[in-house]
Amino acid sequence: MDITEALQTAQDLLNQWTSGMNTPDLSRLDVLVAPKDLKPALRILQKAHWGYLSAITGIDHPPVPASPDGKQPAKEGSLEMLYHFCEGAAITTLRVSVPYTLPVIPSICEILPYATLYEREANELFGVTFRGAPNTDHFVLPDDWPDGIYPLRKSFTGFDKPQQSPTDRGLPSP
Amino acid sequence: MPIGVMFSDILSSLFKKPATEKYPFIKLPAPDRLRGELFWDPAKCTGCQLCVKDCPADALELIVLDKVNKRFVMRYHADKCIYCAQCVMNCRFKCLNMSNEQWELASTSKEPFLVNYGRDEDVQFLLDKAAQAGSQIPCEKP
């Protein structure tokens, strides 16, 4: 299957589940998908045997306050999950965007069991909840990582500098 | 059922010298392109700071004493350096180069890792200034 043909197939398959498509370059197809449509869209791809899930990329779009001149309205913070499917050289990306206020996406593990590692990673690093995920244990972060801190969000700039005192250099209590 | 297919290897090894390089005792010459310690030639530098900007490890500081008269001191932190040679690439005046002879840089103390390059009087000037001002050496960030 050559690239254009593959992308055309993907486009046809996903047409009914999308709210917009574009092709940023020759080998890529970006498909905007609502969270509730993610699973049906995936099922269709899988049924047609179109590619494999290569990665789930998370992107943080922090909230933007309204510009002082009022030309641009305030934008709510959102998280975007990019599901990259590869078939040969062709890449279809399903873009699922969820707001900070409700960062929930249905888990795709029942369709693609191997996605669990990617989901666990995205869950830890971005704070997106994958509803119905079989395993939500820590995968890459330490076990005692505090809840509610998501390191790959732009708002995370590291923890506060530890307070140094000559007697106690901040050794954690055993 | 062939077993012991490596027999020829072990038999020939029995009469061969070990392949191990006995490094600290016998030193083989380093290849020409080896990236060892960084050297800086003050004569050619224009103080453009390009090397400092792109250093991935913050190992370089270019201290400008007098921009007009081209008095610079390059402070090089050999312990931070990752020997990638990006600074050598960036330098348009070829005043940086990495030695292929000086690469055994291990040390048990921190002092040898801080190297001040520059004309002797400039370095001395900087050190004197530092001595006057106390322990903290002033440094001009780009």
Next chain:
Amino acid sequence: MNLTISPLIALLFFPGGIFLLGSGLVYEFIDRKLVAQFQNRVGPRWFQPLADILKLLAKEEITPEGVNPQLFVTLPVVALAAALTAALYVPMFGFQTTFTFRGDLVVTLYLLSMMTLSIGLAGANSVDRYSIIGATRTLTQLFSYEAPFLLALLGPAIVAGTWQISDINQYAATHTWLIVTQPIGFIVAVIGLMGKLELPPFDAPEAETEIVSGALTEYSGRGLALFRIGKDVELVIGLTLVVAFYLGGLENPLVFLLKTLVLLLITAGLQSLFARLRIDQTIGLWWRIGALLALAQLLVVIIGRSIGWII
């Protein structure tokens, strides 16, 4: 050679005791050096085994929680003691044995097994998971190599018509080398010895990439040192036994020493030739091939004797 040595000296210095421990270390060094040479690398320096043992002896011994402390401390001592005792009945370095009685071959074999048994028990005593798996494997392997090794040593005993080691030596020295007349027995004996000492490829009980150090995972300091030196002693005894039985019995100590070294060269070569066998493969190999071969050899010997071949 026939020297009479005072039993106490024999026990403490020569050929038992200190001298035996020293030679164990030397043999270990030679073994490691040979394997290194086979693998085209440098290998340890001459004092490395000694340095290892001294370091271990000097180190703190940690008794893990949940073990029986008495057993934990006693087992290494038992293992080493059994190995040292066995040496008294074996013609070390080609010298006549210090003690001898009818049936000492059987006693020696049992004493040699004590070592493995102790390691197995030590593993089972530590409540660590690796140790327990290692202990299971050690004991499993004990059952698999013991029979062929025993059968392989029985061959010479049967042709000599005695269970006394010195008499067998006598027989071996005055007849054709038994390696010629009983080649299968020799092969089984060498491989059995390697299995007994858990040398590669039979090192599944202490396979470091699976179960760290097997039964001895929890041992440190003195206990580990004793086990290690016990193994070294057993290596010397095993080599001596096989050489004395199969390679022409006792003679000039220098020649005897050379023979053991040649045998060590062979075992070192075998160690570096093969990939580690899984424990099920080890057992399969032994019971399906090793034991059968040894039995076949034994049958040949027995039949040969009964129809009156002079071998």
Next chain:
Amino acid sequence: MEAKVSPQKFIVPIGPQHPALKEPGHFEFTVEGEVITGATVRLGYVHRGIEKSTEDRNWTQNLYLLERICGICSHIHATAYALGVEALADVTAPPRAQAIRTLVCELERIHSHMLWLGVAAHEGGFDTLFMYSWRDRETVMDLLEGLSGNRVNYSVNVLGGVKIDVDEKQATAIRKGIDFLKERTEHYMKVVTTDETFLGRTRDVGTMTYDQADALAAVGPTARASGIARDIRADAPYAAYPQFPINVITEKGGDLAARFIVRINELYEAYRLIHEILDKMPTGELNTRVPRRIPENETISRVEAPRGELFYYLKSNGSEKPERVKVRTPSICNWATVMNFAIGLKLADMPMILAGIDPCFSCSDRMVIINRSNQSQVWSWEDLRQYGIKHYR
């Protein structure tokens, strides 16, 4: 460590510190006797927070940071990133630079596969093969050192090209080294395909069928050993692969032995390709200029690392620094396969199966910066000692 003995379950932990693993990862295998009935994986012991760190460095600095994701396949990370950045900035590196990149990629593949051969042999208790394959790996490491100046992080790439050139003297040295390696590789091929003791550990062990590999999205040699012809160098050629096409190596078996054969056959392919690149090296410039600020855009860069498909997602925001760099390394794809087919196998085979996918823990762990609020960053020796005393009291 205490044994958790329950009637059915006996859990054998492997890692984070374990002789089988040269890098830290944690696996728990539930065993019954010697047979595995369950497996879980936990990573993160070598987290360096690289993805987050990239957002704080400029495009050039990131090249060297990303090169250090993995010690074995450093060049391929830098290549993937450099290609991605060049695509973002809409420049193309000159053909000679691309050819040199490809040359180093293939040399690195040889280095990685030889290393893997040794490690896998060691896991199977075949130390002699381990020692010999690593001895011969020195040849290719010396070549890389002579070519680039370093044995591990070659630092051959810059944005927009390469740093080093290949002259005739070096080309001759490479050809000579490659010919020697070819001869040795033929010998290793014979060892892994005919030695009975070794085959006893690899044949029909950890078999993954085509369908399983497909369903679990395996990549790289792991997938190709199960018959899936998935290779980015052929599917979506990058750098100089369009001019120097490769043949995709596949094997039907799907077991450990097949993974050995696939990797060794890939070595032959790499030797052939290196000869071809050296013979037909394009002439010309070594690099082009890449602007410091890169306009807002996003791109995906996929390359074939020695372990499989390496995936980079890059997003720029018009500044000197990237907005987001996502790295998906091949090891992460292949973890899923191991955890799935481990069940029912023997514990003794597990180290070899883990090694069989050529896992790279450093590759899998890199996302998050760790800077705990109640913990000073630098612990002096005395601090550590005190902590130890406190902890073990």
